[in-house]
Amino acid sequence: MIKLAIFDCDGTLVDSGATIHRALDTALTAHGLTCPPPEIAKRVIGLSLVEAMEQLVPEGDHHLLAETYKEAFFAMRGAGEVEEPLYDGILDLLGALEAGGWLLGVATGKSDRGLRHVLDYHGLEKMFVTLHTADRHPSKPDPSMALAAMADVGAEPEHTVLIGDTAYDMAMARGANMGAIGAGWGYHDHHELEQAGAHHVADHAREVMDAAQRWIAR
Secondary structure (H helix, E strand, C coil): CCCEECCCCCCCCCCHHHHHHHHHHHHHCCCCCCCHHHHHHHHHECCHHHHHHHCCCCEEEEHHHHHHHHHHHHHHHHCCCCCCCCCCCCCHHHHHHHHCCCCEEEEEECHHHHHHHHHHCCCCCCCCEEEEECCCCCCCCCHHHHHHHHHHHCCCCCHEEEECCHHHHHHHHHHCCCCCECCCCCCCCHHHHHHCCCCCCEECCCHHHHHHHHHHCC
């Protein structure tokens, strides 16, 4: 039996909200627009960039705004101003899953380049056997990334869980018929995760292993 645990990145593996908001403010200001406060902006973290801009600025040029955001973010990275710390307990969770025979993957609204930066910086690049990003897939909640990750390793939905912090993640997991575990430490609240179909919402990373085991043993 192949067991697969797929992780979202922003808001699940790393806390990148403050950096994302700074880049968003730079991008919107460059086009004469006002950036929404962090509590509003974080609502779209997890979506692909164009879809996020569509929600934040309905009347804007969404593709142009997305490109300006990318430029702002990469400029911040070049200046050493990007902060994407791992959440408490994530390293222990990844190690426990590996030790328990789980394969690990990522499905994220980040770009390939952005995800590689995160994994390389934290020394995690060798832990994940399947990586899927917004560069090659439609935005969440479309299940494309989750389905591709299962296909990569030959896993079945009943032996696969997705761990994510947004309603988009939970809807993606349910669309792929896999276990949906909410990361309650991220950017959407428990109620939203449950409403979107989470089978379990974890308050801390240490709860995820038990939830994953319950999914495959149900």
